[in-house]
Amino acid sequence: MTTEFGTRRISRDLSDLYREEREAGGEQLFYDVVIVGSGYGGALAAAELAGRKTGHGQDVKVLVLERGKEYVPGMFPSSAQEMPSHVRVHRSQSGETTGYHDGLFDIRIGPDVCALVGNGLGGGSLINAGVMEVPKWEFVPRMPDTLKSYLNAVTFQEVKQSLGAATGKTDNTIELHTRAPEGTAKTRALKSLDPGKFRYPALTVEMLEDAELPRCELCGDCMTGCNVGAKKSLDTSLLLTAFHLGAQIRTGASVKSVERSAEPGLWEVAVVFTGESLRRRHKTLRIRAGKVILAAGTLGSPEILMQSQRFALKFSPRLGQQFSCNGDNILAMQDAGQPTNPVAREHESLQGRTVGPTITGIIDVDVNVDMKVNERDSGPPFMIQEFAVPAALKRIFDEAVTTSSLLHRLAEKDSQAHGGEGRGTDPLAVNQKKMDKVLLLGLIGHDESSGRLKLPVIGPMEEPRVAEGRIQIDWPDVKNSRMLDDAYDRAKDLILRQPSKLPVLANPLWRMLPEQLDFVFRTERGPVLTVHP
Numbered sequence: 001m002t003t004e005f006g007t008r009r010i011s012r013d014l015s016d017l018y019r020e021e022r023e024a025g026g027e028q029l030f031y032d033v034v035i036v037g038s039g040y041g042g043a044l045a046a047a048e049l050a051g052r053k054t055g056h057g058q059d060v061k062v063l064v065l066e067r068g069k070e071y072v073p074g075m076f077p078s079s080a081q082e083m084p085s086h087v088r089v090h091r092s093q094s095g096e097t098t099g100y101h102d103g104l105f106d107i108r109i110g111p112d113v114c115a116l117v118g119n120g121l122g123g124g125s126l127i128n129a130g131v132m133e134v135p136k137w138e139f140v141p142r143m144p145d146t147l148k149s150y151l152n153a154v155t156f157q158e159v160k161q162s163l164g165a166a167t168g169k170t171d172n173t174i175e176l177h178t179r180a181p182e183g184t185a186k187t188r189a190l191k192s193l194d195p196g197k198f199r200y201p202a203l204t205v206e207m208l209e210d211a212e213l214p215r216c217e218l219c220g221d222c223m224t225g226c227n228v229g230a231k232k233s234l235d236t237s238l239l240l241t242a243f244h245l246g247a248q249i250r251t252g253a254s255v256k257s258v259e260r261s262a263e264p265g266l267w268e269v270a271v272v273f274t275g276e277s278l279r280r281r282h283k284t285l286r287i288r289a290g291k292v293i294l295a296a297g298t299l300g301s302p303e304i305l306m307q308s309q310r311f312a313l314k315f316s317p318r319l320g321q322q323f324s325c326n327g328d329n330i331l332a333m334q335d336a337g338q339p340t341n342p343v344a345r346e347h348e349s350l351q352g353r354t355v356g357p358t359i360t361g362i363i364d365v366d367v368n369v370d371m372k373v374n375e376r377d378s379g380p381p382f383m384i385q386e387f388a389v390p391a392a393l394k395r396i397f398d399e400a401v402t403t404s405s406l407l408h409r410l411a412e413k414d415s416q417a418h419g420g421e422g423r424g425t426d427p428l429a430v431n432q433k434k435m436d437k438v439l440l441l442g443l444i445g446h447d448e449s450s451g452r453l454k455l456p457v458i459g460p461m462e463e464p465r466v467a468e469g470r471i472q473i474d475w476p477d478v479k480n481s482r483m484l485d486d487a488y489d490r491a492k493d494l495i496l497r498q499p500s501k502l503p504v505l506a507n508p509l510w511r512m513l514p515e516q517l518d519f520v521f522r523t524e525r526g527p528v529l530t531v532h533p
Contacts, residue, residue, distance in 0.1 A: 010235065010243040011070045011121055014253040014273055017285060031063040031248075034269050034289040036255045036304065038066040039123025042295035043238035047162075051245030062247040063287070067254040067274045067300075067468065068120035069102050070235065076104070076126075076225025077392045079346045083224075088119065092472040095456060101467050102252060102274045104225065108299065113325060113451065113473040114509065115533045117297060121251055122234040124297075126225055128531070129358035130204035130232065131385070132165040139380045139446060142322075164204050164232035171202035174360040178209070180218060184356035189336040189439045190363065190386040193494055197363045201385075204232040205357045220344035220355025220388040228350060254468045255304055256284065258292050259311035267292045276467065298323070298533040299453070303471040306455040323451030323473060326532035327382055329443040329488055329510070332401055333495050334502040336439040343398070343435065344391035359385045359442070365490060382445025382487045384494070389440060398430045400508060401438055408503040411516040443491055444532065447483045451475035473533075479510065479525040 021029055033049055035042045042064060052060045077083045088103035090096070092110040104126065106119040118124035134156045137148045160166035174183045182188065183200070191198040205222070206213040216230040226233070243249060254274045261268040269287045273279040294301040302320045309315060344355050363384040389397045406428060418427065452474045478484070492504045503514060509526045 009070065009072070010240055011066070011249040011251045014065075014250050014271065014285070015278075017250055017253075017271075017287070018282065021285065028268075028286055028288045030266075030288045030290075031061045032290045033060060033062045033293065034267075034287060034291070035062065035064045035293045035295060036269070037123065037294070037296035037300060038064055038121050038234065038239060038249070039118070039125065039295060039297055040234065042066075042293070043122070043125075043234040043242070044159075044162075045293050045295060046242035046247050046249075047238040047245070050242040050247035059246055062242065063289075064239070064242065064247055064249045065253040065255055065269075065271060066121050066123075066249065066251045067102070067296075068104065068118075069251050070121040071104065071126060071225060073227050073229035076221070076227050078221065078224070078227055080392050080395050083392050086224075088469070090467075090469050092470075095470060097467045097469060101276055106469060108469070108473070110473050110527060112475045112478055112527055113533075114527045114529050115299065115325075115473065116529075116531045117299060117533065121249065122239065125204070125233040126231075126235075127223055129222060129385075129387075130165070131359050131362075132160050132163060132171075132202045132204060133362075133383075136381070160202055162238060163234075164206075164237055165202040171200075172204070172207055173200035173202060174207065174356065175200055176207040177216060177218070180354070180356060180360075183360045184218060184354055185339050185341040186356060186386045186388065186439060187360040189338055189340045190361045190384070190441070192336075192338070193384070193498065194363050197365065199362055199364070200360065201362050203357060203360070204237075206230040206232060216357060217350045217353075218356045219350040219353050219391075220358075221350075221390040221392070222358040222388065224390040224392045252278075254279075255296070256468065257304060257308040257311060258294070259308060259313060261288055263288065266290060274468075279467075299469070299471050299473075302453050303455060303468065306453075306471070320453035320455075320471075322449045323453055323475065323533070324449040325447050325451070325478065325528055325530035327443065327445035327447045327483065327487060328528070328530040328532055329484055330387070330507045330529065331441050331443070331488065331491060331495075332404070332505040333439040333441060333498075333500070334401075334405060334434070334505060335437050335500040337437070337498060337500055339436050340386075340439045341436060342387070342438055342440055343389040343394050345394060346391040355388045358388045361386055363494075365487075365494070379483055379486045380446040382443055382490075384491055385442045385444065387440040387442050397440070398432075398435055401435065401505065402428075402430045404505045404508045404512075405503070407508075407512060408505060408514045411514045441491065441495075443487050445483075445487055447478065447481050451478060478528050481528070484528065 035045050046064050050062045077086045086104040088099040088101055089107045104120050106117045108115040118127045120126050165172050175181055205216050209215050214229045217228050252274045253271050256270045259268050267289045271285045344353050366381045454472045454474050495504050
């Protein structure tokens with residue numbers, strides 16, 4: 001879609017606000033509503049509020065601030081060579097942020113939890129799988145009943161429609177794609193694990209021909225951004241709607257804090273450039289607002305609130321408590337018994353890969369009915385989903401699976417006859433034929449929600465040079481979470497029912513060695529990985 005700013009260009013850089021302030025003679029800019037963040041919460045708020053009238057009949061002035069940049073198809077990394085310029089990494093133990101501060105992939109590395117969140121206009125929708133699942137409120141006891149009653153099936157279907165995951169009562173699933181009406185090879189491999197519990201989820205990926213967006217080419221690159229333009233990320237839906245209704249969207253804008261304005265009833269939002277060089281050279285921009293909506297995500301919003309407590313604002317002592325990883329975990333089935341084609345290849349054309357969207361199927365596991373592990377009490381249900389690996393991450397995935405497989409074989413007697421592998425063959429190197437039968441699985445469900453977010457204290461002299469995104473996740477016990485263990489064990493049990501007898505590989509960051517060799521690290525485990533903090 002073409003706008004006055006170019007092809008699907010709906011944002012301007014933060015420098016525009018600095019220019020507007022100069023043109024106003026240094027007077028602070030004012031907006032009725034300032035929305036911090038452009039993910040699902042921010043985009044929905046912008047689409048709802050833009051175009052409305054104030055009590056005096058004037059248009060509501062809406063400003064959306066996004067710390068990342070706007071991406072259009074063709075800008076996303078499509079090879080391993082292109083990845084580094086799209087990554088920012090924060091290490092909580094050193095407090096150091098490296099890479100590109102406006103990078104698409106915001107990686108937080110900590111001793112307890114490693115997290116990946118999206119950083120760009122549209123937030124996580126740019127790099128997630130676009131799976132739209134309705135929550136099961138009976139397993140969320142802390143949710144107020146009044147909110148549960150409002151967020152019913154009808155409401156969620158309306159949300160699906162607004163996001164492009166449904167048309168009327170019909171969900172947008174892989175079944176609508178004429179080239180893959182039953183999914184791709186990895187879909188079929190997942191379904192074979194438990195056909196009775198398998199289903200196709202609603203996706204925010206275009207499956208139909210002759211639609212407004214190009215149809216999905218099944219290239220497998222959803223996780224690194226869609227260069228086809230088939231992904232219904234928020235910049236193509238709710239944010240686009242908000243833009244056409246008059247909302248102003250500014251990218252490269254990191255909000256440091258919110259404080260009460262000297263003018264009664266108003267707020268002041270402190271904003272700086274996300275880019276390190278620009279931030280050092282420009283003063284903090286302060287914007288007045290009638291209302292402020294913090295929608296900067298699970299990690300971003302608490303960080304802004306904690307930072308704002310330095311300016312006389314007071315919040316509940318429970319701020320930052322009960323952090324959850326959403327029960328996220330990954331594991332790999334080494335031999336699915338059939339080709340799974342799970343990984344995109346750089347040298348193949350997008351149209352010729354037939355990998356599919358990141359996720360196309362779900363197996364629902366009801367632990368009260370399906371299985372028992374180690375005589376433990378049953379826990380909440382969880383989902384098993386199959387993953388596609390984008391071309392830019394193929395080398396990392398191949399090496400990680402191959403190395404993890406080798407480490408797991410250390411606990412077994414090597415009864416294989418060696419020497420007949422063929423001239424020039426390295427038995428410890430990546431075997432592409434075996435990799436084509438690997439099925440990468442994701443577990444999503446529940447955990448104890450016992451994590452705590454902490455903001456390290458910095459001195460006033462350090463403030464100008466310290467990037468946002470430095471909040472820390474403190475949760476030592478999550479590495480031995482009973483709920484994560486139960487879900488992993490139950491998924492492993494389901495996989496081992498299949499003819500393949502090769503070991504199931506856990507996330508090597510979390511469990512590097514098989515259980516038989518736990519004594520090597522004195523049962524110490526590594527950090528949990530989450531993409532749904």
